[in-house]
Amino acid sequence: xxxxxxxxxxxxxxxxxxxxxxxxxxxxxxxxxxxxxxxxxxxxxxxxxxxxxxxxxxxxxxxxxxxxxxxxxxxxxxxxxxxxxxxxxxxxxxxxxxxxxxxxxxxxxxxxxxxxxxxxxxxxxxxxxxxxxxxxxxxxxxxxxxxxxxxxxxxxxxxxxxxxxxxxxxxxxxxxxxxxxxxxxxxxxxxxxxxxxxxxxxxxxxxxxxxxxxxxxxxxxxxxxxxxxxxxxxxxxxxxxxxxxxxxxxxxxxxxxxxxxxxxxxxxxxxxxxxxxxxxxxxxx
Amino acid sequence: xxxxxxxxxxxxxxxxxxxxxxxxxxxxxxxxxxxxxxxxxxxxxxxxxxxxxxxxxxxxxxxxxxxxxxxxxxxxxxxxxxxxxxxxxxxxxxxxxxxxxxxxxxxxxxxxxxxxxxxxxxxxxxxxxxxxxxxxxxxxxxxxxxxxxxxxxxxxxxxxxxxxxxxxxxxxxxxxxxxxxxxxxxxxxxxxxxxxxxxxxxxxxxxxxxxxxxxxxxxxxxxxxxxxxxxxxxxxxxxxxxxxxxxxxxxxxxxxxxxxxxxxxxxxxxxxxxxxxxxxxxxxxxxxxxxxxxxxxxxxxxx
Ligand SMILES: Nc1ncnc2c1ncn2[C@@H]1O[C@H](COP(=O)(O)OP(=O)(O)OP(=O)(O)O)[C@@H](O)[C@H]1O
Ligand SMILES: [Mg+2]
Numbered sequence: 001x002x003x004x005x006x007x008x009x010x011x012x013x014x015x016x017x018x019x020x021x022x023x024x025x026x027x028x029x030x031x032x033x034x035x036x037x038x039x040x041x042x043x044x045x046x047x048x049x050x051x052x053x054x055x056x057x058x059x060x061x062x063x064x065x066x067x068x069x070x071x072x073x074x075x076x077x078x079x080x081x082x083x084x085x086x087x088x089x090x091x092x093x094x095x096x097x098x099x100x101x102x103x104x105x106x107x108x109x110x111x112x113x114x115x116x117x118x119x120x121x122x123x124x125x126x127x128x129x130x131x132x133x134x135x136x137x138x139x140x141x142x143x144x145x146x147x148x149x150x151x152x153x154x155x156x157x158x159x160x161x162x163x164x165x166x167x168x169x170x171x172x173x174x175x176x177x178x179x180x181x182x183x184x185x186x187x188x189x190x191x192x193x194x195x196x197x198x199x200x201x202x203x204x205x206x207x208x209x210x211x212x213x214x215x216x217x218x219x220x221x222x223x224x225x226x227x228x229x230x231x232x233x234x235x236x237x238x239x240x241x242x243x244x245x246x247x248x249x250x251x252x253x254x255x256x257x258x259x260x261x262x263x264x265x266x267x268x269x270x271x272x273x274x275x276x277x278x279x280x281x282x283x284x285x
Numbered sequence: 286x287x288x289x290x291x292x293x294x295x296x297x298x299x300x301x302x303x304x305x306x307x308x309x310x311x312x313x314x315x316x317x318x319x320x321x322x323x324x325x326x327x328x329x330x331x332x333x334x335x336x337x338x339x340x341x342x343x344x345x346x347x348x349x350x351x352x353x354x355x356x357x358x359x360x361x362x363x364x365x366x367x368x369x370x371x372x373x374x375x376x377x378x379x380x381x382x383x384x385x386x387x388x389x390x391x392x393x394x395x396x397x398x399x400x401x402x403x404x405x406x407x408x409x410x411x412x413x414x415x416x417x418x419x420x421x422x423x424x425x426x427x428x429x430x431x432x433x434x435x436x437x438x439x440x441x442x443x444x445x446x447x448x449x450x451x452x453x454x455x456x457x458x459x460x461x462x463x464x465x466x467x468x469x470x471x472x473x474x475x476x477x478x479x480x481x482x483x484x485x486x487x488x489x490x491x492x493x494x495x496x497x498x499x500x501x502x503x504x505x506x507x508x509x510x511x512x513x514x515x516x517x518x519x520x521x522x523x524x525x526x527x528x529x530x531x532x533x534x535x536x537x538x539x540x541x542x543x544x545x546x547x548x549x550x551x552x553x554x555x556x557x558x559x560x561x562x563x564x565x566x567x568x569x570x571x572x573x574x575x576x577x578x579x580x581x582x583x584x585x586x587x588x
Binding site for chain 2: 017018019020021023024025027028029031032035036037038112113116117118119120121123124125126127128282284285
């Protein structure tokens with residue numbers, strides 16, 4: 001390596017009118033997101049997870065389905081509903097895995113700044129602070145949405161080719177497929193967003209990831225085990241995971257309507273977002 | 286111009302900065318000096334709004350830092366602690382910082398050149414040496430070509446060339462009429478860089494004066510005399526406000542009289558002098574004299 005040579009300072013340029021703008025903060029957050037290794041890895045794993053599990057799911061159904069049973073199903077398959085549901089459950093089969101990956105990513109987007117000290121640079125550039133969290137939230141949400149949705153779309157033809165072997169077909173643009181896939185990406189993006197705000201409150205990777213894992217994996221099972229039977233219907237549907245799952249799986253007897261399910265996940269996000277905003281504004285960096 | 290008014294910061298029961306009032310003026314380099322834990326970094330963090338003052342306020346050109354429309358053009362700051370994501374390249378770090386203010390790529394390349402980071406700009410910051418990290422910090426600080434430059438121990442970890450460069454850079458910066466506020470532990474470095482000194486100890490301002498005044502007021506001017514008639518001369522000089530110390534035979538360190546008086550006295554009495562030299566106190570001595578009572582973490586003398 002050549003020795004680094006320091007050059008004399010140039011005379012000051014006449015102060016050009018650069019100002020801090022929200023658009024600038026968005027661009028900055030986008031640069032940060034795409035130039036971090038943990039981010040790129042997380043999204044790669046997410047995409048591979050969606051494809052891998054869709055492929056696996058399709059192969060299992062194609063090879064082990066009872067053909068006689070399928071023929072019988074076909075007669076009941078009004079509006080292709082049963083087959084559409086096959087497609088949706090195969091393509092969204094990876095959510096429990098990809099949900100964890102985007103949760104970790106969401107925490108790291110902010111906790112990585114705290115652990116490395118980057119937050120001090122960020123907050124000196126944007127001393128009003130609020131735009132930083134809003135900017136991060138928008139960029140994280142949109143990127144997660146775009147990547148998970150595109151990955152799901154791309155997995156559709158793979159699943160379709162495999163399932164034609166057992167004559168199970170569906171149209172991607174059927175609203176019973178397209179809408180659930182949109183909903184699934186919404187759930188994943190809102191999971192990332194929730195993790196971002198939780199991470200902002202606790203300011204530590206281990207703490208944030210721990211809380212999110214508990215919320216996504218432990219709480220549902222724990223409540224199921226501990227709650228008295230007659231309380232369950234009043235509490236369980238309002239968990240982040242249960243409400244989120246109802247966004248992309250339409251059950252025969254849903255406990256929440258689609259708008260209600262979306263509303264519940266949004267309320268979870270709103271509460272943590274407000275908490276994160278207050279703490280970010282108040283605390284010393 | 287940085288103006289602090291009755292500024293205090295408590296961390297729990299620990300008082301890091303205690304009711305300080307000072308102004309840092311444009312057109313000169315103001316050195317911020319103080320022992321470890323005196324409150325220098327805390328004060329600097331409060332100036333740029335990273336830490337909220339417990340009491341009092343601090344403004345930059347009349348406004349709180351956060352109220353400026355273009356903070357990076359107003360103030361460039363280098364903090365003592367690392368403030369860069371280790372997983373990102375120097376180039377992307379600067380690009381992300383610049384983007385917030387719509388500062389273009391050309392300026393990013395410019396500051397990389399200015400700070401000599403060209404060969405490592407695309408490498409991950411995690412692998413940077415201390416000096417390279419410091420250069421990146423300086424590059425971030427000057428990104429917005431700011432009117433005020435705040436540098437917390439900027440020469441920390443720099444090689445001699447880097448130290449010289451920082452010295453010339455900040456002096457040039459001040460000469461252009463901008464405000465420069467820098468802290469350092471190297472007193473000798475400060476004596477070659479600063480015009481004005483702000484000395485802090487235990488969170489309180491001990492001195493705020495031009496460099497030369499600080500040196501003069503903190504230590505009495507001393508005159509060194511070498512003479513074969515040292516003992517005789519010492520007797521002649523004896524007076525209530527004069528101290529004569531002799532560290533070795535034939536050598537006197539005299540305070541309380543100037544060299545002119547001593548020379549004339551010797552001539553009148555026919556005493557030979559081999560040396561007659563006024564000793565200017567170093568900044569180091571002045572600083573030690575000022576802060577002996579204000580040292581937070583004193584090195585215990587080994588018994
Ligand atoms: N975040 C914090 N929480 C608790 N105490 C703190 C915090 N930051 C600083 N302090 C304390 O406040 C005092 C002043 O610290 P500061 O870092 O400002 O000193 P300094 O003058 O920069 O010292 P140095 O020369 O070692 O860099 C110290 O006693 C330090 O321990
Ligand atoms: Mg310090």
